[in-house]
Amino acid sequence: MQVVVLLAGVVDPKWRLDRLGLRPGTELADESGLPRRLSPFDEAALETALKLRDADPAVRVTAVLPGDVGSDALLRGVAAFRPDRAFRFDTSGLAPWDPRAAVRLLGLAVGAACGCPDLVLMGREFGDCDDGVLPAALAEAQGWRFCGLAHAVAIADGRFVAHRIRGPREELLRLPPPALVSITNDRGNRLRHPLMKNVMLAKRGPVEVVTPQAGAIPRAVVARSLAVVPPPQRGAGACRILSGPVDAQVAELAAYLRARRQAAAP
Amino acid sequence: MESMEADILIVGGGAAGFACALEAAERGATVLVLEKQPETGGSSAMSGGCLAFAGTEMQREQGIEDSAELLANDLKQLGGTDADPALIAAFATHQLETYDWLKAHGQVFSPALEASSGQSVPRVHTVDPADMVRLLAARCRTTGKVTLLVETAARRLQHDPAAHRVTGVLAEGRDGPIDIRARNGVVLASGGFSRNPDLVRQFAPDCEHAVFVGGAGNVGDGLRMAWALGADLRDMAQIKGTFGKHPTDELNNHSCLCVYKGAIAVNQDGRRFVDESLSYKLLGAACLRQPYGAAFQILDEPILRSGDNEVRILDFERRLEEGLFIQADTLEGLARQIEVPEEMLTKTVADYNAYVDSGEDREFGRKHLVHNHGALRRIETAPFYAYPSTAAVYGTYCGLRVDPAMHVIDVFGERIEGLLAAGEVVGGFHGNAYMTGSALGKALVFGRIAARTALGAAAG
Ligand SMILES: Cc1cc2nc3c(=O)[nH]c(=O)nc-3n(C[C@H](O)[C@H](O)[C@H](O)COP(=O)(O)OP(=O)(O)OC[C@H]3O[C@@H](n4cnc5c(N)ncnc54)[C@H](O)[C@@H]3O)c2cc1C
DSSP, rough: EEEEEEEEOOOTTSOOOOOOOOOOTTSSSSSSSEEEOOOHHHHHHHHHHHHHHHHHHTOOEEEEEEEEEGHHHHHHHHHHHHSSSSEEEOOOTTOOOOOOHHHHHHHHHHHHHHHSSSSSEESSSSSSSSHHHHHHHHHHHHTOEEEEEEEEEEEEEEEEEEEEETEEEEEEEEEESEEEEEOOOOGGGOOOOOOOHHHHHHHHHHOOEEOOOOOOOOOOOOOOOOOOOOOOOOOOOOOOOOSHHHHHHHHHHHHHHHHHHHOOOO | OOOEEEEEEEOOOOOHHHHHHHHHHHOOOOOEEEEEEEEEHHHHSSSSEEEEOOOOOHHHHHHHOOOOOHHHHHHHHHGGGOOHHHHHHHHHHHHHHHHHHHHHHHOOSSSSSOOTTSSSSSEEOOOOOOHHHHHHHHHHHHOOOOESSSSSSEEEEEEEETTTEEEEEEEEEETTTEEEEEEEEEEOOOOOTTHHHHHHHOOOOOTTSSSSSSTTSSSSSHHHHHHTTTTTSSSSGGOOOEEEEOSSSOOOOOOOOOOGOOOOOOOTTSBBOOTSSSSSHHHHHHTTTSSGGGGEEEOOOOOOHOOOOGGGGGGHHHHHTTOSSSSEEEEEHHHHHOOHHHHHHHHHHHHHHHHHHHOTTTTOOSSSBBBSSOOOOOOOOOSSEEEEEEEEEEEOOEEBBBOTTTTBBBBTTTTTEEEOOHHHHHHHHTTSOTTTHHHHHHHHHHHHHHHHHHTOOOOO
16 A cells, blocks of 8 residues: 655744745745745644554555655655655746645656555645645546545555544545545644654755656646735724833733723723 | 833742742832743642742651751762852851741641752642642732733843843733833743753753653743853753653653662663662663663662651652552562663662662662762662652753842853843752752742842842
8 A cells, every 4th residue: 555645844833034035037935045944734644644554554654745855854754754755846947826726746756666656645735835736636636536634544445544623513525546645734643753763863864856757747826926915904992012122921911901991991 | 013111020920020029029129020831830830839948947846857957968079060159158057947938928838847859858838739839929909019921021131232131021922012111120031941842852862861840831932031141051961850750750850769768679681770869860861771761669668668758759648649650579570670670679679689788889889879968778688669750840940140149140251131030940059960959949038039129229
């Protein structure tokens, strides 16, 4: 049973984004030097794959991380979870806001992992700019069965059973392979911690990189610029974040509440 | 340049700084506290909130017999020849009154008392550490005698070389440099240097692979300022990581000490490597020498349930909920998950259980759960758990040489007049090993002593 997990990676939100722009001469966001990590949805997808293997040792997990060399540290982090194989699919050209091109590219990435996957897992929002359309678009393009926003997957009688909650309802979807399931995060699929031993071995081990053929992916959308736009001014009464020393914040909040009470007094 | 003046100038707004400030203000002095970060609290506010006090009314109410003498003996036994008996005596003599002083100021302690690293009886008194610093700061404010300047860093000590006397500091505030005179003395309460990799590398190269946790401002400013005036240093070779930090979890800063409730520590080969009842500083040093610098604490269900949710280092349930424990119905299953040889782990546990039965640990001589406290227990009831653990440097526990009145002493054994120190910047107290609660305890107790010394008040 071949399970491929596609991991997007995001810029680590712990770090301040001082600058935002396109890398000169490219259509790519310049994220050079910014550490990357897995998003919670990536983590949930990876954990789901590992759980399937825990339950059935015949499951073979391949983790694929599309990206450029800036993603290699993250790939080592993924390798520390000991998937059967982990590689970076070199996408020095992937623009995540171009779903059509991205779908083509991810199809090639899965193809590089194995000829015919039984199950492809990916986070409900692959990357952070695509509003969750990529998983469904990829399944459609490849002719795989699809379930979005699952929080658990099991295997029963050669089928995948995806578990998800829609409003007040719990749903179990039975999907024969090949299938693609996008995973949402949930307490039950919080990513385990890697063993220190495997973290250290992964740091020392080689990084496998698969490079797609040049020019294979036509573009639908061309990005010309990228910039930080300050959030729109909020109207009176809307929320405002207090800043400055805590004492000053407390005093300001207290004054505000006092004024409200006075205003409300008959 | 702006200039200011106060009776006492305190560098650092952590537990030591505010304890010193409050004590001084209550004695009528004007105090200026400098804190370089935008927020006060330092490592004190991040800490586990464990305080080592002996002979308290809480202990008496729970039938625990403890005393200043037993505390001093434990500290001496732990610290070995490097721990200064005069500092231990100063701590032991003044800790109980500091406990009472805290209570009188409204400090609330959690009801459970625990025995932890280096303690012969349960003497961990637990507070919410951030609340404790806030409480002390608030009490300082109500005296009307304490001025706090945040985002203001002391840069250099002002020194009169002829008198070998410190007269104030040159500080850097939000609006530029400030020249501050201190009529009665400068107290360095600037914490340790766990956040200064260069200094750590210089003094503790063995800790290279440890995790470092501490207040962002703790980069050794006070240490270096006094060092520049010839201050002597103590315990610099004693920096060690504390055992029990999960190596890959970034959410929880604190160590988890299942070993003190009966777990054993095994390395990646499935072998024990140390007497687990030792001070967690010694366990940390032993752990960093194991393959991959990491180990696992192995325990069973009853040991897991014997944790204490009120004490961060013993709060096993929360770690279980956070998914930090690895769990299995059999030791073999656990071994597979942590990738330790199955036969070795089962043999290690069987051997250990036999030692517990016979009363003699033939490999490492473990006799108690922790230090001289608690009977060992077998590891036998499923499910079994592993807590991945490495060592974390939470504090540097070494630094300036002081006398028992907290005067800073120079390399020739002479006082640097007008310069005092308290808290983590002080060396010579912990020596070779470490007792839980003695760092935060030292910050409070020594902070108050420094205030009294600066004001020329009798120590009592
Ligand atoms: C995660 C963690 C858990 C811990 N748990 C415990 C525990 O349970 N029990 C225990 O006893 N100990 C514990 N410790 C250790 C203990 O917290 C510290 O040793 C103790 O709080 C130090 O107090 P302090 O006031 O000396 O320093 P800090 O609380 O660190 O305060 C020093 C302050 O000085 C400021 N400062 C530094 N340089 C300057 C400068 N140049 N100018 C102005 N300000 C400056 C810093 O910003 C900081 O705010 C723990 C430590 C950590 C990190």
